Amino acid sequence: MSTQITKVAKAYPKKHLAWASIASIITLVVLAVLPAPDASAKRTTLLLSPEVSSNTATTPQLAVPPNPSPPKTHWGKQLVKSGDTLSHIFKRAGLNAQDVYNITHFGGNSKTLTRLKPGQELLFDIDHEGRLNQLNYIESKLESTLFSKNDSGYTVNKTVKKLVAYSKYSEATINSSLFQAGQKAGLSQNLIMELANIFGWDVDFALDIRKGDSFKLIYEEMHLDGEKIKDGNILAAQFINQGKIFTAIQHESKGGDKNYFTPEGHSMRKAFLRSPINFARISSHFNLRRKHPVLHTIRAHKGTDYAASRGTPIKSTGDGKIIYAGRKGGYGRVVIVQHGQRYRTLYAHLNGYAKNARSGKRVKQGQTIGYVGSSGLATGPHLHYEFYLNGAVRNPVTVKLPHAQPIAKSEKANFLVHAENMQTQLAAYANAISPALASNN
Ligand SMILES: [Zn+2]
Incomplete structure (x- = not known):
């Protein structure tokens, strides 16, 4: 979180009161639209729970249905250890080979029990007669x-719990790096990476970032029984x-998709x-009048060189079809990929x-x-690496890259409405957190 926003929070001591009322309104909304327990997680993503950072706002408590009260049985617990068999575990629980036989032969779908993995648990309900x-x-x-x-064996019931998605909001101003700002805003490493992936097509996070850059996002948090299990998707973000x-x-x-x-x-x-290689340093730029390092003559350098250690994987930069994979003069071993009618890329030395990279x-x-x-x-x-457009070689670093497939025509109208709504939400959250900043912007 930026220090700027902290200052704003200090300047408005009544903020917390305001938040308390916003929080209760949100809780009411949550109660009003909380779906039936088996409703799809998608609907619940409409629920809003603005949590930014601990120094600006308190998280509204979400209404989560209480756990069903546990049965009054006394359950003995056994942890599956590495190398365990069902017999080992049953023995530890005080049962014998006959019990193992019964449950694996007279329980429908008892194959489940042959797939034990270390770290899993078996809960035993054994009566006083053993x-x-x-x-x-x-x-x-x-x-x-x-x-x-x-009467005849065991009835088997499998339970699969569904994660419930809650929307969260976060924002930050960058002082040094995206990563540091993301962490300060309470984002997990995965979410920060995801954010970088989304904008990485337009922003070079190693070179382009400046102090004062900022981001805001609405993302999902996946909950089970009121507990956060993992992060979900980023629903909307602005950088x-x-x-x-x-x-x-x-x-x-x-x-x-x-x-x-x-x-x-x-x-x-x-x-x-x-670039066809992640985080690689450019060792030689595209230059149509370069002195060749081996031949020592003026010879066009028709591509970009990336320094990387032997064996580093090279990625095809676009969808396409390999039209050549083999040796070719000074290129050595080379792969050429055709992308539609107009584009072609070449990967040499x-x-x-x-595997499967064949013509x-x-x-x-x-x-x-x-x-x-x-x-x-x-x-x-x-x-x-060389990049060709309509047969003419281009500088791979500066060539204007075409967008991938746009939204399907049949889905576009719905998307535009959704996009409008998400943008409104981003703005509303930002405004709720720091009204002074938002209005100044
Ligand atoms: Zn080169």
Whole structure:
């Protein structure tokens, strides 16, 4: 959280009172729209629970249905250890081989019990005569299987709990790095990475970030029985980099794919990654009048060189089809990918090819196609990368990259409404947290 916002909070001592009333309004809203327990998690994402950082606002307590009261049985607990078998565990619980036989032969779907993993739990309900009445196999926080004794064997009931998604809001101003600002705002490492992935197509988080850049986002937190289990998706986010505003809204397609789009419906993704290697240093730039390091003559350097150690994976920068994978003069081992009609990329000096990286094979953006080497005319291991548009070579670092597929026409109208709504929410949260700042902006 920025110090600026902290100052604003101090300047308005009644803020907490205000928050208390906002919190109670939100709780009322939550109660009013809280879905039936088995309703899909999606509806609950409409619930708003603005929590920013501990120094600006208190989290409204969300109404979570209480746990059903546990049965009055006394459960003995056994933890599955590495190398355990069902017999080992039953023995520890005071049961014998006959009990193991009974439950594995007279319980429907008793195969479940053959898939024990270390760290899981078995809960035993054994009566005073030493008979196993119930066995509850806790596979995970979400899944369990209850075996209950009946006349002929055991009845089996599997329970799968559903996570409930709650929306949260966070914002921060960057002093040094996105990571530090994200942590201060209470975001997990995963969420910060996700945020960087969303805007990474437009903002180079290593080079472009300036003090005073800021971001705000609405994201989901997945809860189970009132407890946070993990982070969910980022639903909407805004990043201000050197005064330029980027806004991303998540959209789930009818096919279930989740992607980020601008409020106008353009993909946040570009059709090409800027670089075929993650976090690699450029060792030689595109230069059509360069002195060749090996040949010592003026020879165009038609691509960008990335310094990386031998064996570093090289990614295809876009979806396409490999049209050549083999040796080619000074390029050494090279892969050439055709992307639609207009674009072509080339990756040279490879140490080797990825499995399936053969001529004629389709590749996805980000798919590994080969590994860094020094084959051909190269002074040391590096990747030489070329980018062609309509047959003409371009500088891969500065070429304007086309957007990936926009939103499907049939889904666009709905998306535009959704995007508008999410933008309103982002603005409303920001305003609720720091009205002075919001109005100054
Ligand atoms: Zn080169």
